[in-house]
Amino acid sequence: VGVPAARFDRRPGGPTPLDTLGWVLQGALVAGAVAVVAVTCRRGRSENRLDRELDERLVRRLPLAALLLFVLALLYGGWTRPGWTSAGRLTGDTTFGALALAQGLLVVVLAVVAHLLHRSRPDSRAAIRGLGGPAVALLACALGGVMSGGVAQRVGDWMDGTGALIDGPPVLLTWQASVIPPLLVVVLLLCAALTRHTLRLARAERDTVERDHPGETGDTGRTRRIAFTRAMATLTDRVPVLVAIVSAATLLLGAGALVGALTTGQVPAEAARGTYAVVHGAAQTAQALGSWLIGLGFILFVTWGRRAYKDPSARRSIGILWDVGTFWPRAAHPFAPPCYAERAVPDLTWRMATWTRATGGRLVISGHSQGSVLAAAAAWQLEPAARKRVALLTYGSPLERLYGRWFPAHFGPEALASLHEEVDCWRNLHRRTDPIGGPMRLPGDAGPAVDRTPLKDPLTYGRTELHPLPAPILGHSDYQADPVFAEERARLLARLRPEVPAPRHTDGATPPVPAADDTLGDC
Structure with a gap:
C-alpha cells in the first residue's frame, strides 16, 4: 500500500512533505522488519544455560508498533493525490x-x-x-x-x-x-x-x-x-x-x-x-x-x-492441537504461544523430587493423554536415584502413537525403552476404540511388561446387573471407569514401602498399604 504512493510522490519537481513522509515511513518499515528478524534469531534457547531473563521492552512493544505502522501506511497510501490514477498491480x-x-x-x-x-x-x-x-x-x-x-x-x-x-x-x-x-x-x-x-x-x-x-x-x-x-x-x-x-x-x-x-x-x-x-x-x-x-x-x-467457545467437541479437538503445539519450547517455533511445558514440567519435577527425598518412598504418577507426555518429560528430568523411585501409570497415551512417530528423536523407541529401564515400574492402558492413545510397542520383553492387553470398550456388550443400561463406547475418555484401572493402580501402589504415608481418605481412616506383589518383578 505504501510503496506505490511513495513512488508517485518521488516524481520530478522537488521534494514535498508527502515525499519526506514516504521516506520516513519506508525507513520505519525496514527498521521494523530488521527488528523482528533480530528478535526471532536471538530468542533461540540453549540447553546449557538457564534463561531467567524477561522479554525486553522492544519485544513487548513490537505488536503495537506493527499496528501503528499499518495504520500509518493506510493513511499515507489513501491520501488524495491530484493527477494520480491507480493502475496495474501492487508491488x-x-x-x-x-x-x-x-x-x-x-x-x-x-x-x-x-x-x-x-x-x-x-x-x-x-x-x-x-x-x-x-x-x-x-x-x-x-x-x-x-x-x-x-x-x-x-x-x-x-x-x-x-x-x-x-x-x-x-x-x-x-x-x-x-x-x-x-x-x-x-x-x-x-x-x-x-x-x-x-x-x-x-x-x-x-x-x-x-x-x-x-x-x-x-x-x-x-x-x-x-x-x-x-x-x-x-x-x-x-x-x-x-x-x-x-x-x-x-x-x-x-x-x-x-x-x-x-x-x-x-x-x-x-x-x-x-x-x-x-x-x-x-x-x-x-x-x-x-x-x-x-x-x-x-x-x-x-x-x-x-x-470452540460453544461446542465441547470442537473445543476438545482444538485443545488437543493446542496442547501439542504449545508443548514444545518456543525455540522450536518462535511465533507460537508461550510453552506451558517450560513451567509445568519443572514444577512437576520439583514436586516429585521433593516428595521422594522428604519421605524416602516411592511415587506413582498417573497421566492421561497429554498428561502422560508431561509425566514422562518430568521423569526424564529427575536425578537417576529419584527416577528409580517413580512408577508410571499411563492411559490413553499418545507417547508412541503420535509423539514417537512424529518426534522420534525425543520419543522414539530408544527413548521410551530407556525410560522404562530407569523408572521403578511402568504400566500403560489403551483401547482399540481410542483414536489418540495406544501401546508403547517397546522391543523385547519390555513390551508386554509395559502394555496391558487392550481394554474392553464398551465394558459389557449387553445389559447386566452391574450395568443395567447399555454401556457407552468410551474411546479416549473415562479410563478410570474401567475396573482394570483400579487393578493396575493397586498393583503399583503395592510396590510402595509400608512406611510410606498412605493416601488420605475423606472418612479419616488410613487403610493399610498392601504388601509388595511378586508378580511385578518384571514390570
Whole structure:
C-alpha cells in the first residue's frame, strides 16, 4: 500500500512533505522488519544455560508498533493525490516469488537432512520415514501463501465494486490460489480411499467384536457401532500417508505455480489466453474458484475457532492441537504461544523430587493423554536415584502413537525403552476404540511388561446387573471407569514401602498399604 504512493510522490519537481513522509515511513518499515528478524534469531534457547531473563521492552512493544505502522501506511497510501490514477498491480511480485523460492529450497534442505538422519538411525515407525517435519513445514508454508492469495484476491474484488477480477494481488499469489482446485481433487480422492478402507475394516471388525464378547452378541446395530468406532480409531495411523501424499502434491503444484508466475508474468487466465478454449476456460475457472475457496476457508477457520467457545467437541479437538503445539519450547517455533511445558514440567519435577527425598518412598504418577507426555518429560528430568523411585501409570497415551512417530528423536523407541529401564515400574492402558492413545510397542520383553492387553470398550456388550443400561463406547475418555484401572493402580501402589504415608481418605481412616506383589518383578 505504501510503496506505490511513495513512488508517485518521488516524481520530478522537488521534494514535498508527502515525499519526506514516504521516506520516513519506508525507513520505519525496514527498521521494523530488521527488528523482528533480530528478535526471532536471538530468542533461540540453549540447553546449557538457564534463561531467567524477561522479554525486553522492544519485544513487548513490537505488536503495537506493527499496528501503528499499518495504520500509518493506510493513511499515507489513501491520501488524495491530484493527477494520480491507480493502475496495474501492487508491488511485491519479486518479493513474493523470492520468499516462495526460499521457502521451497529450505524445505528441500530440511528433507535431505531428515533423510540422512533417518538413514543413520532408521526407525520403521517414524512418520513418512523421517520426513514428517519437512512435510508439515511445506504444508504450513503453502497454507500461509494460499490464504494470503485468496484473501487478498477476494478483498480486492470487493473493494473494486465492479464484480470483475482486478489486477491487484501479486501474480504468484494468484497462481497459488489457482492450484487449490486440483489439490482439493487430490484430497477428495484420498478421503474417498480412506473412507473405503475404513468401511472395509469396519466390516472385518464385526467378527472380532463377536469373538471379544462370546455368547453376548446378537444386536446387529450395536456390533456395527463398536466395529465402526474401532475402524475410525485407526485413521490416526493413516495420517502420515495422507500428509505425505498431500505434501508431495503441494510441492509439485507449488513449483508449477512458481514457474508459471516467473516465466509468464501473468495470472493463469491471461497466460492461457490464445490457447485452446478448454485450457483458457479451465484456467479462468481455477483462478476464480481457487480465490473463492481460500476466502471461504478463511471464514470457516474463524468460525471453527468461535465454535470452540460453544461446542465441547470442537473445543476438545482444538485443545488437543493446542496442547501439542504449545508443548514444545518456543525455540522450536518462535511465533507460537508461550510453552506451558517450560513451567509445568519443572514444577512437576520439583514436586516429585521433593516428595521422594522428604519421605524416602516411592511415587506413582498417573497421566492421561497429554498428561502422560508431561509425566514422562518430568521423569526424564529427575536425578537417576529419584527416577528409580517413580512408577508410571499411563492411559490413553499418545507417547508412541503420535509423539514417537512424529518426534522420534525425543520419543522414539530408544527413548521410551530407556525410560522404562530407569523408572521403578511402568504400566500403560489403551483401547482399540481410542483414536489418540495406544501401546508403547517397546522391543523385547519390555513390551508386554509395559502394555496391558487392550481394554474392553464398551465394558459389557449387553445389559447386566452391574450395568443395567447399555454401556457407552468410551474411546479416549473415562479410563478410570474401567475396573482394570483400579487393578493396575493397586498393583503399583503395592510396590510402595509400608512406611510410606498412605493416601488420605475423606472418612479419616488410613487403610493399610498392601504388601509388595511378586508378580511385578518384571514390570
